[in-house]
Amino acid sequence: MKKQTVVIGIEMHCELKSNSKVFSTAKNGYSVIPNENIQALDMAFPGTMPMVNMKCVRDALKMSMILNCKQPEYMYFDRKNYYYPDLPKGYQITQSTCPVGVHGSIEIICDGKPVKVDIADIHLEEDTASLDHLDNMSLLDYNRCGVPLLELVTEPCLHSADEVMAFLEHIRSIYQYCDISDADTKKGQIRCDINVSIMDEDSKELGTKVEVKGVDFSGVRGTIEAEIKRQIALKEAGRYDEVEQETRRWDEETQSTIRMRSKVDAIDYKYFIEPNIPKFRITKRLLDDIRQEIPVLAYERRQKYLNEYHLDEENTNIIIKDIKMANYFEECIKIGLDVKTTANWLNGIITSYLYREDITINDFYLKPEYLKQIIDAMNEGAISSKQAKEIFSKSLEERKEPKNYISNDNKQVSDEKVIEDIIDNILSQNEDNIRAYQNGKTNMFDFFVGQVMKETKGKANPIITKELLHKKIDK
Template structure:
């Protein structure tokens, strides 16, 4: 029997604000423990929360980018639970009236495009961080109260790979919308995963398990690659799936039951008496909508139609907004956008990868890349020279057109001069000429190489090849 997998994700995203959700403490990663705290985020009795308006705007902005309905009225609630990461014994969250509902995110799967429906987006406060010592645990409240947006999907995802594709697509959207730094190493995006399987043909979803607090996309991928087959195996053997929270052990590559108490999830939500509801006027929402940037999917389609790029190339370029911005700035000044794209896809991404650098931190500018493309398009320089210049621009920056002029790197396209070099090479490489005539066509390449050497790399290789073939065919 075949089994179908249903996966739903709850993605927690740290919003890009300066201060916390309900107090003025700085939001930041890596500060000394408990140096960014106050009575509000320490959960002192009587301390009053005040809502950060920017966090509300960023959440609504996210909703708008995924076509969600923005609720005219929204409120905050207390979610009660007991754990040392939350001294108030409740987290301020949103229960039945979230800011956004019913959106969708498009993803690419091997079988084609697919839509993952978003159930809701709500806003809440992050909790403290626990550290574990041998005989005790420590609590650092710097993170407590950081604005956290929770994006909840419908169980539309059907494989580990789709879950991964969804997270990649979502991260791109969040980066384009500039609502989060999306720094995974700093825990900006964390994910709870709900997974169930059911026999093919069965309408109703199977019993789900929850994998909590995965902080890498690879972790989600690998955990699901284990968990879904595990459930199928249990069912095949005639067992039943228990609704439970499981922990992903990345080192062992397995999920294990956390045996939490059954009543641990009785959160007893009730309206937060210290916070007033959020009421969003349509005019306000429309004003925010007007500031939305182009989203990665639309941009990818535009790169194909406007610049004539293959869909794959467009997908690679738009994956990172700053890379796409760089490409576009260069393409607008260059005679051939496809040539710009080729430089980006090959040399630029290769060098960025090798040097582990960000495109914002390298000296090469879009203007310089456009200049380089102008030089190659005009065949002023050949491709080897262009590659050398690119590497130099990448390291030190500069103006390629000035560099070529100053150093006399211009390609020799003078037919007479090249013909003379070709004749010299033919005369001095009689053996290769003979090999060529005997049918060893590769011998011609050797002679081309000799001509290039004589020209100090400046001859136009296409012209050299053409002249050489003419000469050899004529029986020179």
């Protein structure tokens, strides 16, 4: 069999962050108590009407701009009509005629290589209620009903599970950077419909498209890999005609996809423009206003850290994950801290502290200028790295600026004259060892450093000590 090219298109649904739902004033928030965050509209009581949440519209337009999509002249919505118990109105308010964005594209990095992903459209819509199926009954929880969703539809332009995951992570990061969504995969805020097909490598004709619907973020990779394997196996066995244009679902337990229905039975959603939401103009002013709110995104920061700051890949990737972390980092660099040192502090002691305290960097007491007090003192030799860590903890514990703990008492001995005297004294008592060192026993150097430290109770500036020692014994 010829080598197969995999073609994947993704529909990524992400729950948006907002105070209220997209068309009602009920709270948009997770609740363990069913049917707590609801208004009459969310249960489709007769006579209720949608009210558009402008925060959601702005966020949707923002995302449209980030994805380099074309924004429409007017904002309006459509009804997607179908009957299902989780859809109380009997239709979903969505956008099909005129989505907030069409024909976009974005570059992502996969395996260190840039990949261009084409965006078919992005549109704002409402989520459905959630159903809980018990043995002899089903329970309905309308908390989720009307929660704002952004659905992003790619062209069939992805070719592997790796590319899809890189794409999803990239988009997740944008959502989080812009505070449009927490994009919390553990809370199921991201769900995907995945279209997979295979074709001969040299073919120009796409194979039969199979759709796997409603896949949780955690199931995406498994779904794609299983579906590719299934389709290739059928093709190898000469049974490719059994790959049908159909809708399947991902089964976590068996790690396989299971047939739901044929595309022939596809529902006709009878779309038409939502008459209860008058169309409104999307002005250039509104777009400019929204554009200003877009922060520098992870992808751009990554380039900057690698190329301008010359920070290594590993540290870069950790820092850009969280915009708050990245902002803190950049603030540090701005006030003159060293890139590598800051990265080490940030990804080491600071991260573990934040983790332990379960807080974010925004709630971290040591603002960049406080951190600078510690690092500067260390660089000046006023404190040792061990002392720096002690001051770090103390400052956080007592909520006092680090400079309060940097006194002359525990100051490093940096006076060359003082260190030289001590070195001379030690050397005069160790003539055999000097000879051994000079004859090639190089690890003897550390012995001398150790002796100086012992004499100064660790306060001698190690750099000066080493310099002087080299000067005196390197013959």
